[in-house]
Amino acid sequence: MEKDTIAAISTPIGEGAIAIVRLSGPDAVEIANTLFDGNDDLTKVDSHTIHYGKIIDPTTKEVAEEVMITVMRGPRTFTREDVVEINCHGGLASVNRLLELVLFEGARLAEPGEFTKRAFLNGRIDLSQAEAVMDLIRAKTDKAMNVALKQMDGRLSKLIQNLRQELLETVAHVEVNIDYPEYDDVEEMSNQMMISKTKQVYSEIERLLQMAKQGKILREGLATAIIGRPNVGKSSLLNALVHENKAIVTEIPGTTRDVIEEYVNIRGVPLRLVDTAGIRETEDIVEKIGVDKSRQVLKESDLILLVLNYGDELTKEDMHLFEAVEGLEVIVIVNKTDLNQKIDLDKVKQLAGQRSIITTAIIEEQGIDELEDAISHTFFAGELDAGDLTYVSNVRHIQLLKQSLQSLDDAMIGIEEGMPIDLVQIDVTRTWELLGEIIGDTVQESLIDQLFSQFCLGK
C-alpha cells in the first residue's frame, strides 16, 4: 500500500453538470473532513455513503463549494485504498479551486494513470480491466460507457479465454500425439482437424475485430466532416447539430495546432466533428479539395456529410466533391429546400448511388430528424445495439487481435504447404500467447511500461 494520498479531477476537463475530485490513500477521509462542513463527521460515517455539505476555504473561512461527498473505505474500492469522491458543480473554475484546497490540506497531485496504477498494484484489476478503465475515462457517451463497463466485467476476458481454451485443446491434442507416438489411445490430429479448428477461431477473432471498429467509434466518436461549396449551409448544419445536441466543446491543450473538436451525441452515436475550425473559418475547402491535405482529412473521416444547394445547379465543384469522397461513407444533404429548385435531383441520385440523400431546410429546422436517423442508421445498420455486444475498444487489444489473426494465418499457410503438424502448432501456440497478452496472461515488461505511461490523469 502507498503511504501518501493522491488527488485529481476525475471528470473530463470541460463543461459538465457536475465534476468530481477524487482522493485515494490513507488520509483521504481526513483531508476531506477538514474541508467539509455538514451534518456528519466524515471520519465516523459508514463506508460507501454519500453526504451533503459545504466546502469551507480554511484560510478565508468562506464557503467555496456546495458538494456531495462519497466516502468509500478500502479495500472495497477501486484502488483498494480509502477513496473519497467530492462531487461539485461543473465548470473549470470551481473544480480547480476544490482541487487546490485538497492539495493544500496535504494530498499530492496524482500522476497520470496513478489511480489505475494503484488499483493494479494493489491487485484490484487485471490488465484488460485496467485498460477498460482507461477507456471508461475517455468514454464520451452513454453507449460507450456501457461498452467500457462490460469490458470491465471481464466479458472480453471471458471471450478471449474461451478462444484460448479452444486453441489449448488443439495444441494439447498435438502434444499427446508427439509424446505418445505408439499409443493408439488418441486419434492422430490431422491437418484437416487442425485447419477446421484454426478457421473457427480465426472467424471469431475477425468478428471481434469488426466489432472493434464500432467500439472505437463509440469511444472516440464518429469522425465526421462536413463539406460543400461556400454558402450551401455547412455552418448552419453544424450549429443545428451542435445546438440540438448540447455539444461539448473541448480544447485540447498542449497541441500546437490548437485543434477544436466538437462532440455531439446523436441518438447514442457520438459524432466527432473534425477540423470544424476549417469549416468555420475557411470557406475555401472546395478550392482546396484537390490539395492532398484536404483529401487526407476526408480519408480519416468515418462519415462525410456532403452538402449541396437545392437552389443552385450542380457545379463542377460539386462533381469534384463526389469524386473526392469516392469509396467513403457519405450522407448527401440537399439543403435549402426553402429556395426554388434549381438542382437536378435525378443527377444527384445518380451521383449518390447507394448513399442516403436527405433534403433539408436547416434554417427552417426541417429535415434534421431525418438526418439524425440516417446517421444513426449508418453506424448501427439500424439494428445493432451496443448493449448486446462486447466491443474491443482498446488499441492494444486490437493490435494483439490483428497479430493473432496473422499468426493463425501463418498456421493455415503452413498446413496448406504441408508443413509437419508440430511446426504448424508453433503458430497456434503463438496465437494462444498473443490472446493471453490481451488478458494479461503473458505479461511483458514493455507492456507494463506502455500501459502506465498511457494512462490519463484521474481514474
Next chain:
Amino acid sequence: MTYDAGHYDVIVIGAGHAGCEAAYASAKRGAKTLMLSLNLDMVAFMPCNPSIGGPAKGVVVREIDALGGLMGKVIDKTYIQMRMLNTGKGPAVRALRAQADKPLYIQEMKSILENQENLTLRQAMVEKLIIEDGVCKGVITETKAAYHAKSVIITTGTFMRGRVIIGDLSYESGPNNQRASVKLSEHLEELGFELVRFKTGTPPRVNSHTVDFSKTEIQPGDDNPRHFSYETKEAILNQIPCWLTYTNEFTHQIIDENLGLSAMYSGMIKGTGPRYCPSIEDKVVRFHDKPRHQIFLEPEGRNTEEVYVQGLSTSLPEFVQREMLRSIPGLENSEIMRAGYAIEYDSVVPTQLWPTLEVKNIPGLYTAGQINGTSGYEEAAGQGLMAGINAASRALDKEPFIMDRSQGYIGVLIDDLVTKGTNEPYRLLTSRAEYRLLLRHDNADLRLTEIGYKLGTISEDRYQGFLEKQSLIEKEKHRLENVMLKPTDQLQQIIEEAGGTALKEAVKAADLLKRPEMKYEMIEQIAPAEIDMAWDVKEQVEIQIKYQGYIVKSNQQVERMRKMENKLIPANIDYDDIGGIATEAKEKMKKVRPLSVGQASRISGVNPADVSILLVYIEQGRIAKVSND
C-alpha cells in the same frame, strides 16, 4: 567413532543413472571423485523398463552426449533394438529410442567408470553427511568411514525409505529387493529438508519360452539405426524385435474383481504416482469404456529370457498378476519370473535447490536424479551430469553452468524442478519445452559441444571434428543460397516425381529446398557440392533451410525470454517490503528465491500482476540507487 577414509574434491552417493553421469563428469573435469554405491553389481541398473530415449528423453541423451556424458555411448554399445519415432512429423519431435540389454548396459557402464582417471568406485552405505558451519564437507558410512570432500552429490533414486508393495505384502526395500536407505533419509529430515512421498511401479517380467509370440504383432527396429552418441560409428547387427499385444474385457474383469486387493486402491499406498505412467488398474478404472489397452513385450537382453510386459505396471497380488497376464493373447501360458510391484520412496522437494542443483541451505551439497522428484533414467542422467559439472566447479573454484530453457531439455527439466517443483514424479514431455524446434535431437551437438569443450568434458579431437562439421554446414548453406537452378528437364522430372509443381523459372537452390516435397538429395543430383559431406551435415543443411521461417520465429521468442531472464533479482531482496504482491506469490518467491524476473514469472502461483509489481519494484530500487549516487 569414525575413521578418516580419505579426502576428495567430489563425493557422489549412489551409482544409478544420475550418479554415474555425475561421477564421470566430475572426474573428467579433473576433480578427484569418489562414487559410493551400496551394491557395485548394480551400477546403472535399470529397475524398470529396458529402454532409453523416446520423445524429449531421447533428446536429453543426445544432450548428455554433447556435453561429454556417458548414457548415449553406453546404450549405443548395448542396444538390442533402435527405432526412430515420430518420423512422420517434423524434425523437432523426431525421437530416437533404444531397447537396452540390461545386464550388458551395467557391465559397459561399470567398465568405463572403473577405468576413468580421478574416479574411485566403492561399495558403501552412507548414513550421514558431515556438516560444518552449515556447509557440507563429506559423508560418513555405516562402516564408520568418514570421507571428506568439497562437494557432495546425493543421487539415491528411489532408495530413500523405499517400500515395496505387492497386493497386501509390503516391506522396506529399494528397487529390485535391494537394501533401502533409511538413515540417510532420516538424517536429511533432521537437517531440515522438506521431503515428500512419491510412488512408482513396475510390471511383471515373464519368461520368453512361455510366450506365444505368434499371437502378437512384431515391432522391429529400424533397418538403418541411428545412434545417440555423436562418436558412435558402428551399428549393432541382429536387432531383436519387441511385440505388441492387447488386454481385453476378461483382463479388465479380473482387475475389476480384484481391485480391492490392489495396494493402490486398498489405501496402503500413500505416495503420489505419476499420471502419465498409470498402473493397469488405474487405466481400467479411469477409462472404463476403453475395450483394450496396448501391451508391449520387450526383451530385457540378448542373454536373458526375461521379457518386460510394458503397459501392465501393477501393485495387485502376485496371483492376480498371473491371472491377468494369462488373459492376454500370447501370454496364456506365461510364467512370471519377477512380479510387478509398486514402490514408495522419499524425495526432496526440488524448490529447495538452486538451478545448479546445489541445496540452497547447505552449500556444498547437491542432489540429482529421482531423489529430486523426477522419473526416468534420462531425466536422472541429465541432472546427474549437471550436478557433477557444478559440484566440480565448486570444488575446483570454477564458474557454475546453468543451462537455460533455450539451450536444452536438461535446462527445461532443471528450471521446472527448481522453479515450479512437482506434485508427482516429473517426466519430461516435449510440450514442456517452449522452444522445441530449437531443441532438436539432431542439433544437440551444435547447441552444446562448445560448452562441453570449455567445461573440459569434451575432448580436443571431438571438438575439432565438431568445428569442421559446423563450418561445412555453414558453407553448404551459403552455397545453396547462391546457386541458381534452371528449370532443366532433369530438374523438372525430379520435382514431378517428388509430387511438386513444375518450375516456371530459375530458382535459388535454397528456395527450392524449402518446398515440403523436396529433399537435399534431389538438389544434390542437380547441383552437387564440390566436397563430399557426411550425412549428418546434409541433414543439418536441409533442416536449417527447410524450416528457416519457423526457426527464425523461435529465435525471436528466445530473445523475448532472454530479456526477462537478464533482469536479475537482487539477492538481498525483501519480498515482504513489496506492497501489492499476493501473499501466495510472496511466499512462493521467498521459497524459490528466483535469480531472475524470468524465473520468477514461471513460479506457479505467481501471476502476471505480481511479476509486473516485482518489475516495478526492482526498477524503482534501481532508480533510487542511481539518484542516491
